Amino acid sequence: MFRYIVKRLMEIIPIIFVVSLLIFFFIHLVPGDPVRLAAGKDATLEEITRVRQELGLDKPLLSQYATYMQNLLTGNLGHSLKTGLPISDMFANRFSITMNLTFMSLGWALVLGLLIGTVSAVFRNKWPDYVGMLTAISGISLPGFWLGLILIQIFSVTLGWFPTGGVDGWKSYVLPSLTLGAGIMSMLARFTRSSLLETLKEDFIRTGRAKGLKESVVVRKHALKNSMIPVVTIAGLQFGFLLGGSVVVETVFSIPGMGRLLVDSIAFRDYPVVQAVILLFSLEFILVNLLVDILYKALNPKIRYES
Amino acid sequence: MEVVNEVGQATVVTLDKQSSRAREFWKKWKKQKTAFWAGFFILFLVLVAIFGPVIAPYDPYEPNYDATLQTPSLAHWAGTDEYGRDILSRIIVGAGLSLGVSFTSVFVGAVIGTILGLCSGYYGGWIDRLIMRGSDVMFAFPDLLLAIAIVAILGPGLTNVVVAVAVFSIPSFARLIRGNTLAAKEAVFVEAARSMGAKSSRIIFRHIFPETVSSMIVFFSLRIGTSILAASSLSFLGLGAKPESPDWGAMLSMGRDYLATSPHVVMIPGLAIFLSVLAFNLVGDGLRDILDPKTKN
């Protein structure tokens, strides 16, 4: 087990390296002069030079990269071109907001997805199945921003149960996390269904029934645990989906999280911030995938003992 | 002589197989009820996309300040937006935009991905490793984020959206095709090598490709749905189509401010996106059930 973790970490490092390299080159890929774009149309020569220095673009490429890596390793993410504030400060609050949102969404997705998927599998080809699967495929097809707006219209504007935006206590997270979680919930529902159906065909399920166990016990105690393993894995892997979706959801619900920051920074051509956000998201994504992988191996006693 | 004969014979057999395979397919397709009807909807959508500018009742760009924010009525089936433009006409023309962007981007991504996948699977060795490492890195970015990053670099606009969506489609196609290529290589290569020698590479591409086509079609259909969502999300965020254009995502973004008073401005374009993506997903699912029934229950 330990060896496996180390092995995976070894594999991850080159990928992280390449990713950070790509992100570093980000600024250099911009067609045209990023400095001019960032400084704005009416910038004076002075301002342009200042921005160029800010961005470190006046130094040779290699030393730029060295500075970049140095900064990263010391936790210095640079400064925002727009506000001049250190980016790491800007992140502090926003990060926890986005994390709250993401985890709440994952929570909804898991609970609802597993429920719908299980019901669909148990009542296969009867109406609960059709309803469940229709809901699921709709969930994948719904544009997040539309769902969000609909929820706002119904539950905030008309019913007044939840605030329309901003972050003000746990209530503010309900609608956004439902919106963000919808896509994943649907995927999980479908996957749970097929996984459970596969498991129910296995020999040991027949043994359970042959012992005279009630069908509900067979499903709950024997089938679910077995089919959960792949499902939980998928859930973890959908985390990336959540990160991407958070950008949209935060925009719709005016939530001051990382996603909003990204969109705003792109609009302002505040490249250092854009770079930093993308880097952070990517790192998160890679690490979560790694964690899920390890978790999967840990949960599955078959594999745990074999290695 | 023999080689030509063999190949000639092979083509005749394939043609025969193709026509009865097509009939088989149609029979099975009719059984997939939801996918079947979704297929018609897509046909309808494609027609609207192609003939949009001709059939639209009003000019989608022309403002009409006397008729702003009208709820759906006989004159304007879908109502008007904040500039008095007929929403139905904008939706119709927007269909062309949405389908155009998604088809193009997925197609480009598919072509590049397929080439990469075929090379990766067939040649193996360092080419394979390079391509797989590359796709690993790309998989390290969440989908939408990658698209946002690309658009952030290249700047907003629909062409860049196409590029972004194409790019993030490439690794999935490459992986898929590579897998199929590897499998086909095992199956066909041995026999081909045994009987034909030099011509084997041609035969392999002739034989491998048809096998991969079915999973590619399924994947393609599902990706169209994803790319419509991605493109409209980008437009919604202001990173895609220009705000005045009748792109469905942009319409939603613009109409947001009027959500409370005139919800139709937001609801209708959103519905258009939803139904289109749903149709493609249903069709993709239906295709997968026919072509690869093992993956269903």
Place this chain on the structure above:
Amino acid sequence: MSENIIEVKHLQTQFTRDDRKTVVLDNVSFHIKKGEVLGLVGESGCGKSVTSLSIMRLFKDTTGEITQGEIVYNGTNLLSMSENDMRQIRGKEISMIFQEPMTSLNPVMKIGEQLAEAIRLHLGYSDKLAREHAVSMLTKVGIPRPKEILAEYPHQLSGGMRQRIMIAMAMSCRPNLLIADEPTTALDVTIQAQILDVMKQLQADEHMSMLLITHDLGVVAEMCNRVVVMYAGRVVEEASVYDLFDEPKHPYTKGLIGSVPKIGQKRDRLDSVPGNVPTPNNMPKGCKFAPRCKEAMSICWEQEPAIAGVGENRFCRCWLYDEEGRGANA
């Protein structure tokens, strides 16, 4: 009170695939006396396993269904019971062990729990008592370190051990009838002998009835009192084990027995029965064995023979033994 623990009468079972119904068992009848071991013999595909699944009514998540017949256990027809009542029977009065010990146990559940759940359910024991009972069952089937095994997972054990656990599980609630579907087929030959010994011992101790399904005549010879031979979803012969080996009547049985090498016998080639079992959708008209039968007569191709008595407690489905000669049927 009947001396039979179970009577299967005119059982017909079918499976459905793509809207096509295929009859897999046709008019299968036999009985098992209390305390006896009945062997159910035949090639793969003859319907032996489906017969056992029919008795246990274990067709959930398959397309199988019983369309005709009765299965009378202790005076009640199992086929007319509600699912609830049937569940009281399964695991408690009638138990079953399956062919594949590798996949028949839940891989993510500890052995102890898999044993205990049936015990708690049917015998109403507390957790503690159930565990103790489980340990005693494991000891009975010859598993070393039973207390430690309770906390282990199936993949940590060998095939032979797993099959012993299956036997322990099946016997834990003292069933009246044990159905064993090819219990030793998936095991090594040496382990096979051990498992058979365990089963023999338990059967004798508990005076339990057993339906032993197998294609291996050696197992039949060692374990069974009586034998039923099946072919293509039908019963073709029924006899005591001695009579069957001593003087097989049905040409198929003759072929089966002839194909087993006997010690002391000098042969250059083993007799085998040529051809293959017909698939359910391609059944020949008339006797199903006719295409492969060395002694087939013209009537065999036209009409299927009915099962008829051919001696004391012996039955055979063959025109060769039709008392009225060819033409009429019994």
